[in-house]
Amino acid sequence: MSMYCETLPIGVPGQTAASFAALVPVLHTKRLTLRAPRADDYAVYAEIACGPRGEGIGGPMTREEAWYDFASLASCWMLQGHGGWTITLTGEDRAIGFVLIGAEPGDEEPELGYLIAEGSEGHGYASEAAIAVRDYAFDTLQLPSLVSYVFATNTRSVALAERLGAIKSGTVIYPDDDQPSLVYRHPAPKGTPDV
Amino acid sequence: MTLSLNVPQLETNRLILRVPGAADMPAMLAFLGEDRAEFYGGPMNEHDAWHKFSAYVGQWMLRGYGMYSAVLKDSGDTVGMAGPFHPSHFDEPEMSWLLTDAKFEGRGLAAEACQAVIAHLFSTLGWANVVSYIDKANHGSRKLAERLGAQLDTDRPSPVPNCDSYRHYPQGAVA
Numbered sequence A: 001m002s003m004y005c006e007t008l009p010i011g012v013p014g015q016t017a018a019s020f021a022a023l024v025p026v027l028h029t030k031r032l033t034l035r036a037p038r039a040d041d042y043a044v045y046a047e048i049a050c051g052p053r054g055e056g057i058g059g060p061m062t063r064e065e066a067w068y069d070f071a072s073l074a075s076c077w078m079l080q081g082h083g084g085w086t087i088t089l090t091g092e093d094r095a096i097g098f099v100l101i102g103a104e105p106g107d108e109e110p111e112l113g114y115l116i117a118e119g120s121e122g123h124g125y126a127s128e129a130a131i132a133v134r135d136y137a138f139d140t141l142q143l144p145s146l147v148s149y150v151f152a153t154n155t156r157s158v159a160l161a162e163r164l165g166a167i168k169s170g171t172v173i174y175p176d177d178d179q180p181s182l183v184y185r186h187p188a189p190k191g192t193p194d195v
Numbered sequence B: 001m002t003l004s005l006n007v008p009q010l011e012t013n014r015l016i017l018r019v020p021g022a023a024d025m026p027a028m029l030a031f032l033g034e035d036r037a038e039f040y041g042g043p044m045n046e047h048d049a050w051h052k053f054s055a056y057v058g059q060w061m062l063r064g065y066g067m068y069s070a071v072l073k074d075s076g077d078t079v080g081m082a083g084p085f086h087p088s089h090f091d092e093p094e095m096s097w098l099l100t101d102a103k104f105e106g107r108g109l110a111a112e113a114c115q116a117v118i119a120h121l122f123s124t125l126g127w128a129n130v131v132s133y134i135d136k137a138n139h140g141s142r143k144l145a146e147r148l149g150a151q152l153d154t155d156r157p158s159p160v161p162n163c164d165s166y167r168h169y170p171q172g173a174v175a
Helices: A011-023 A039-049 A052-057 A062-078 A125-140 A155-163 B023-032 B035-040 B046-063 B109-125 B141-146
Strands: A032-033 A084-089 A093-103 A111-116 A147-151 A167-170 A180-183 B015-018 B068-072 B078-085 B096-098 B130-135 B161-170
Touching: A011 A062, A011 B046, A032 A125, A039 A052, A039 A062, A039 A093, A039 A111, A039 B046, A052 A111, A052 A147, A062 A084, A062 A093, A062 B023, A062 B046, A084 A125, A093 A125, A111 A125, A125 A155, A147 A155, A155 A180, B023 B035, B023 B046, B023 B068, B023 B078, B035 B068, B035 B078, B046 B078, B068 B109, B078 B109, B096 B109, B109 B130, B109 B141, B130 B141
Parallel strands: A111 A147, B096 B130
Antiparallel strands: A032 A084, A084 A093, A093 A111, A147 A180, A167 A180, B015 B068, B068 B078, B078 B096, B130 B161
8 A cells, every 4th residue: 555545535525526437438448448537546646657657747746746637637527528547457447557638738739648557568558548549539529639748758658659650740848847748649540640 | 528527516695616617717827827826836837727726626526525616696707716625645635715816805705605615514525624724824814714713723733834724613513
């Protein structure tokens, strides 16, 4: 049990949180179930965000910053109509990572983001989840475009963006970052790059 | 289409208290960018302000309770927020409040919002008490905490530097 442990709410708040979770579409892939983020997933998020692996998302973060970031996975659904999913192995409910369609101020277009816990790497789970969410973004949400912002130093994320068929198109610098992000543009369905 | 939570609104004489959403964002981002937000981690840039407000909203989905936005019935203006703020580094939820603009101060709106929310926490959610962490230099909020009947709690000090714990109890309860 880590210091980041959070448990599911009970009683009236538990019903409120569950009613939110039920509104988020559940996506299935061959091996994965993507569902709404829940309080009890936070320990996995914080272990990624507060550790060296958090560098890829502007960290390593403090416990406070990690909570704000984690809560944004959920809030985007209410503020933007798309948001974050917790990645689980089908049949197990435990979080192994997170995937997000979000837009921060300054983003000109929605972003596809992904994070996988250290113990679950190397199985292709991130790309399996990212493909499902990319297709959902284009097919269901009908988003006109989708990009991923990736630090050049984050070689794992760069490799994944390229494996997904995303095309490098420029760089952007965020106010709090000390290095630019590469902009990877995801192809629209049927392999037609949406330029 | 954005999702919305089916959470009952609270109503006072002048205010509707509801789960915060995109409509409250301009007022909240403006507030967090100003010196008046000094006791809320501000003033901060738009990027950080978005994350902070976003966390206020997301907490509702993760914990099932959170800060309400307070909207004036007659104008629809978002005058502030009030409710239990509960990030991961707090051991317990913290009854917090703010007014988005100086022009809403001095009218008793924060007190009106807080009274309704605190009553809801005790009556509907069944909480036995709730704490507020208030900066030693935040004289306005200290005065309001006292007006709401909160008592200084030296047994459970605030995790926030330079703040005192004020604890609210249901009316008639013995501290």
